[in-house]
Amino acid sequence: MFDSRSRRSRVLIQALATVLTVPFLLPLMAMVQGSFAGRGIGNYQKVFATGVVPTYFRNSAIIAVSVVVIVYVVTMLAAFGFSKLRFRGKEIWFWALLAALTMPEAVLLTPLFVMASRFDLYNEYAAVILPLAALQTPFTVLLARNYVGGIPNELMEAGKVDGASILQVFRHVILPLTRPIAATIVLLTFINSWNSYLLPMLMLNDPGKQVVTLLPSFFTSQYTNDQTGVLAAAVITAVPAVIAYLSAQKYFERGMAAGALK
Structure with missing residues (x-):
């Protein structure tokens, strides 16, 4: 087994991590450096001089927060049902949900536009919020199901013995134990929603x-x-997502590891 306690092992791991990080850091460094070319900070003043930055930030926040709420509620309920409840066709429904992971967003743009126009949702936030939530739910359910499945069934049985209903067990037993994976889901959903481009543009x-x-x-x-x-403008756009990740980095890494292993 690979022993990371030795000095040589730590050096190799650090070197590998650096090599893997460089392809991602170089474009970011080039973006920040290029944003100061010429007029320096004046380039950022030029962006704010457009007068639309507060409005665009507000709209992105409305969409991102709405998507986070929808995805969190649907994911937790679905993960609980798929991992702890028994019902006919459970595995079929679960794999049908996972099949949605194979559908890229670009392929769905035309049918989504047609549906939005038919239901008079064009130019409404719902035309972006609902598809974004639907596109992110399959992956978050996959993560949360693995995590919820690792919670001992004895805790649920103890709640039932005390007279708790299924919903009460879900609310008072399951949800408090899923905070690490919940933090991961919230962060992933927020970043993906904030960085969404095709659906809002359409x-x-x-x-x-x-x-x-x-x-x-x-x-x-x-x-x-x-x-x-x-x-x-790209740097300004990326700042909220970077701050969100740095603020919840510890919980994000813990939740990702737990969701992958349990």
Whole structure:
């Protein structure tokens, strides 16, 4: 077995981690460096001078928080049902849900647009929130099901002996024990929703409802290509996601490991 306690092993692990990190860090460093080219901090002032940054941030926050709430509630209920309850066709329904992981977002854009237009949801937040929640739920259910499945059934039985219903067992026994995986689900869902680009671009044509990922488009058009403005807007767009990850990094890593192993 690989022993990471020796000095040589730690050096090898550190070297491998550095090699794996470099391809991801270099583009980020180039983006930040390029955002200061020319006018320096003036590039960021130029982005805020557009006057749309607060509106775009508000819209992205509304969408991201709404998606997080929907995904969390649906995921916890589904994970509890698939791991602890018995009902006909449970495995069939679970694998049908996982089959949705094979559907890329780009393939679904046309049918989603048609449905949004048919139900008069075009230019509404719901046209973005509901598809984003549906696209993220299969993976989060997979993570949460593994975690909830590792909770001893004896705890549920003890709750039933005390007279608790299934919903009370879920609320007072299961949910408090799923906080690590819940933190992972919330963080993943928030980052994916905040960084969503295709669905908001397609569904939200009203300038007052567009999101922060469309901010760089202010500096590119048929006749202009302000790359410093694009890079500065990209950095501003990424800041909330980076802060969210750094704030919950410990819980995120713990939840990912627990969801993968249990």
